[in-house]
Structure formats: structure tokens, C-alpha cells
Amino acid sequence: MRTEADWTVLEVGGEVDLYTAPTLRDKLGELIGGGSRRILVNLGEVGFIDSSGLSVLVQGKKQLDEAAGEMALVVHDGPTLKVLAITGLDKVFRVHASVKDALGP
Amino acid sequence: MTPGPFRFEFPPLPEYLGTARAFVAAAARELETSEETVADLELAVSEACTIAISSGEPVRVRVSATGSALEVEVDLPSGGDRLEGSDDLEGRELIASLFPDAGPVAGAYGAPVFRFVVPLG
Numbered sequence: 001m002r003t004e005a006d007w008t009v010l011e012v013g014g015e016v017d018l019y020t021a022p023t024l025r026d027k028l029g030e031l032i033g034g035g036s037r038r039i040l041v042n043l044g045e046v047g048f049i050d051s052s053g054l055s056v057l058v059q060g061k062k063q064l065d066e067a068a069g070e071m072a073l074v075v076h077d078g079p080t081l082k083v084l085a086i087t088g089l090d091k092v093f094r095v096h097a098s099v100k101d102a103l104g105p
Numbered sequence: 106m107t108p109g110p111f112r113f114e115f116p117p118l119p120e121y122l123g124t125a126r127a128f129v130a131a132a133a134r135e136l137e138t139s140e141e142t143v144a145d146l147e148l149a150v151s152e153a154c155t156i157a158i159s160s161g162e163p164v165r166v167r168v169s170a171t172g173s174a175l176e177v178e179v180d181l182p183s184g185g186d187r188l189e190g191s192d193d194l195e196g197r198e199l200i201a202s203l204f205p206d207a208g209p210v211a212g213a214y215g216a217p218v219f220r221f222v223v224p225l226g
Binding site for chain 1: 119123126141144147148151152155158195196198199202203
């Protein structure tokens with residue numbers, strides 16, 4: 001986790017499923033509870049994510065939206081992009097190809 | 106050569122989901138399916154096993170090949186009906202998007218299963 005251009009970047013790696021999603025939920029909860037309002041979730045190192053992981057992201061985004069914040073995603077992996085497209089979440093989240101691209105110049 | 110059938114049974118605990126995915130991916134790669142198909146199967150099986158886990162009974166995954174198709178089944182032991190309407194809707198939608206005919210359908214012994222069929226060759 002780091003802060004850049006008033007975005008908090010949350011690095012996520014490995015596999016996100018029913019087993020590991022609670023860790024992601026706790027981490028997001030910690031950040032939001034700690035006052036982060038703009039969270040960029042970097043899924044670049046995620047090898048697998050299913051609906052359990054996506055649900056956590058959607059819940060986090062909802063919390064941030066209600067607090068006038070925002071959440072965006074970094075995804076460059078084919079399967080992760082595909083699951084976002086299938087669920088329509090690529091329209092719900094702003095999705096960037098890299099952290100650099102997300103944070104701008 | 107037609108490998109399998111292969112069976113994997115695990116306790117209804119989320120920490121086994123990764124192993125279930127690895128099991129199915131290894132079988133699919135053995136049959137030289139594309140990496141995109143492997144990824145689809147991993148996702149669909151993960152969702153199916155997540156739903157099956159909520160029944161609280163051991164989860165069974167079966168992989169078999171007929172020569173023209175790879176077939177993966179995930180049992181929904183006795184919880185198939187009860188699971189309808191639970192909060193796994195997104196998982197079911199994902200399964201239906203990837204494998205529209207996956208069910209749940211009736212398995213060999215009448216109990217509901219998710220069945221994923223991938224043509225080979």
C-alpha cells in the first residue's frame with residue numbers, strides 16, 4: 001500500500017476467492033476506516049479472481065461512493081479483464097492498464 | 106489415449122478451492138485445451154465449488170474425457186434446491202455466461218450437478 005497523487009494504491013496478488021476474499025475485504029475496510037477516499041486497487045499481480053473477490057470490490061466501491069470517494073482498478077491480465085467484462089463490472093469501475101496510466105502525468 | 110476419469114473430493118472448506126482449480130486445470134492441460142478454456146474452467150469450477158461448499162457436505166469434482174469432449178462435473182449434494190435463491194447469484198450468472206448448458210442438471214444418480222463440457226480437437 002502507498003499513497004500517490006492523493007490515491008491510495010492497494011497492491012493485490014495471488015488468487016482471490018472465497019478463502020482469500022476476506023483478507024481483501026479487511027484491508028479495504030482498514031483503508032476506508034483510516035480515511036482513504038480514493039483507492040486504486042492494483043490487480044496486476046492477481047492470477048485468479050472469482051465472484052467472491054469481485055463482491056468485495058463492489059462493496060468497497062459502494063462504501064467509497066457513499067463517502068464521496070472513488071475506487072478504480074488496474075488490470076492488464078486477460079482472464080481478469082474477461083471476468084470483469086462478463087459481469088459488466090468493466091462498466092462500473094474505471095479500469096486502467098497500469099498504475100502509471102491511472103495516476104496520470 | 107483417453108485419460109481419466111479423475112475424481113477429487115474435499116471437505117466443504119474454502120481453503121480447498123485453489124486445489125480444486127489446480128486439479129481441473131491440470132486435467133484440461135493434459136488434454137491440450139487452450140489456455141483460455143483452462144481459465145474458463147477454473148473460474149466456472151471455482152464458482153460451482155463455492156456454491157457446493159455452502160451445502161456443508163464434502164464436495165466432489167469429476168473430470169472425464171470421451172475422446173471428443175472433456176467433461177467436468179461438480180456435485181451439489183442434496184443442497185441443490187436449498188441453494189436456489191441464496192446469495193450466490195453472481196456466481197451462477199458467471200457460470201451461465203461461460204457455460205450456458207452447465208445447469209444444475211441431473212447427474213448420473215439423479216442428484217444435481219454442474220456439468221461443464223468442452224469439445225476437444
